[in-house]
Amino acid sequence: MAGAWANQIIQGILLGGLYAMFAIGLSLSVGIMRFVNIAHGDLIVLVSFLLLTLTTRLGVPLLVATAIVVPVAFVGGYLLQRLLLQRVLGQGVLSIVLVTFGLSVIIQNALQGIYGADTRLIQGGGIETETIQLAGGINIGMLPLAIFVFAVALVFALDLLLYRTRLGARIRAVSDDVASANLVGLRSAHIYAVAMGIVGVTVALSAGFMSVWTNFDPTSGPSRLLVAFEAVVLGGLGSLWGTLAGGIIVGIAQSLGAQVDAGWQLLAGHLVFLAVFLIRPQGLFPK
């Protein structure tokens, strides 16, 4: 019995890796640009469909397809910020919520129109069925493990980028005070757009992983956004390591909830989120 619970916790931690992947991009946009992109989940789903087309229609292997999509997503993120989001930034919270909500609706409808409402999954070339056997009858899937390791590595890399590079310092400067940044001659719109390009890269990477592990359809975005949002808030705004921890907490909660009753999985995640939020509204590791 204890073994079953231990197993669920381990599976939950690994699931948390995927959730952290969803959330890292959102965490960046909240932490740097200080807005919540309602279309974040839909962008992940959009890239997943792009990967679907590349892999099934054109027969490109998933890894190659992801490598193609990552730079595209950088440019997409850059242009999205520069041409659309930048125009409403600084006009209050409501404008950006409305604009990204509209974007979310547009993406969902466009995907419905192009791909239909079917549920999809991309073949990962065998990795999704491989497992490692641990003592006590615990099985660890290679894919969840790879995703988890990748999520940790990504947080580490982004943390280095933000806090140890000149580009990171420029991004933090604009995030600190846009008006001051403009006054001393930083190109804040360009720097924000680069940051959004980086968000785009994380979106593409998480889409690559998600599309092999979980089913998706054109309306999957909002549920991804919700999980990402919970991870970001749990971890504390602006903290990437906190977001990773937040993702893991939601993952464990869902996994344990599922052990009690399959129907409890999602609810358990939300309840734990609410409980922590009530006790520590600033999150676990606020910046």
Next chain:
Amino acid sequence: MPVTAASDTSPLLAVRQLSVFYGQFRAVDAVDLSVRAGEVVSIIGANGAGKSSLLKAIIGQADRIEGVISYCGEDLAGQGTAEIVAKGIALVPEGRRLFPSLSVEENLHIGWEVGRQGEIGIEDVFGFFPILKERCRQKARELSGGQQQMVALGRALLANPRLLLCDEISLGLAPVVIDSLYKLIPAIKARGIGILVVEQDITRSLAVADRFYCLLEGKVTLASRPSATSREVVMQHYFGL
């Protein structure tokens, strides 16, 4: 009319009939002003006279202007701040405007990145303000006001400007600290950098200036040299009596 210095060299900055607007309100009204290389020019004026608005217009941060801002013979009107800074004008903004969560070193380096990347390097700034070298890993928000002002001045110098704009660098600082900042002005001037100093403290401002302009409600009421003007005349034009 502005007093012209040795007229053999053309000015670094020549502002002609410059007006700055906030909506319908004219904060700067048809100002003529010039600064030469290696010259310290001060702008004095009471609260709300339009001093900061004038500097913001020069650096490309005013919403709407009329008139000409000619820098090295080129009109800056309509250009972005990033271009203007890269061409060699740097501002020490009113209220310092550091990036609080960045370290001292990061704040300074931003000045270098946006600027002309010339002979003044970070070691020169540490030479001017040795305390900053000790504090270079600390966050800007953890510094005292005087140290923050040193970072703001250092950041602007690191842009290797040919024209330095200083907006009330003495604001809220102790006299000894102000002295240590003003001590630097001759050294900056000696490098051939033109300096435009905005201050409310008339004595301090006129002590360093080669020439000065007195601004009242957006208009130049007096343009002269400190040595050529009595304190009374300055006060009359400062307050518009």
